[in-house]
Amino acid sequence: MSRGSKTRASDAEDICAITRTLAVLSDRWSFLILRDVFLGVSKFGEFRTSLGIASDVLSARLATLVEFGVLEKVPYHEPGQRGRFAYQLTPAGQELKIVLGALQQWGDEHVPHSENPSVARLARGSRHPLRVTFVDDRGNPVEHDDAEFVPTASYPKDAVIDQRPRPASPMA
Structure with a gap:
């Protein structure tokens, strides 16, 4: 396992939901893949053409999105071709x-x-x-x-938080 994937795995267990989310949506490619899925792209070759992304990078990003339940692989078979997979959003991906x-x-x-x-x-x-x-x-x-974002009882006790009062909204 590479250092990056070890970091991603530990981030996926972090108490902070933003850190956990970034473990899944780790870079611009993940967001661009999702954009393309929302626009109707579903096949590996279509992603590669649309995004101009290297095959190994695309494979890794798709694997992560599948692993974390954002996308699911759906088998398909075109006449005269071997079986392949398309990618579609799960309910979590739709969110x-x-x-x-x-x-x-x-x-x-x-x-x-x-x-x-x-x-x-x-x-x-x-x-x-x-x-x-x-x-x-x-x-x-x-x-x-x-x-506003308000720390809960689960927030780490040793985290540094700005506790100063926030000014009231100008529209209040």
């Missing part, structure tokens, strides 16, 4: 749509391209544009300034 939507939204707003967004986030039925936002447990939108 990453909001993460990719948030990344895209941030990029569209803070690192815009001169030719406008290349993909639109639309509601399937109405075709209305979508925004990614925080929502409370009653379904009410919450402004970013009013959302």
Whole structure:
């Protein structure tokens, strides 16, 4: 096992959900593979062509996404060819749509391209544009300034946390 995979394995056991998630979605290729899956790409050769990624890197990223239950391998057979596998999202993988939507939204707003967004986030039925936002447990939108990350009892006692009071939201 390489040093990188040992680190990834230990990160997958970390108490921090962000560290554990990054053990699975470890680099840009993982996010770009997911983007392509959401756009309908499913076969190894299609990923390689779309992304211009080396076969060994693609194999490793797909294996990690399968190992952690983000993608599943589905056998298929084209006439005259040997059996192969396509990749499709699991329910856990489908939940990453909001993460990719948030990344895209941030990029569209803070690192815009001169030719406008290349993909639109639309509601399937109405075709209305979508925004990614925080929502409370009653379904009410919450402004970013009013959302906070609060350590729980599980947070490591020796971690350094800024305990200073946060200023109230200017809209409050």
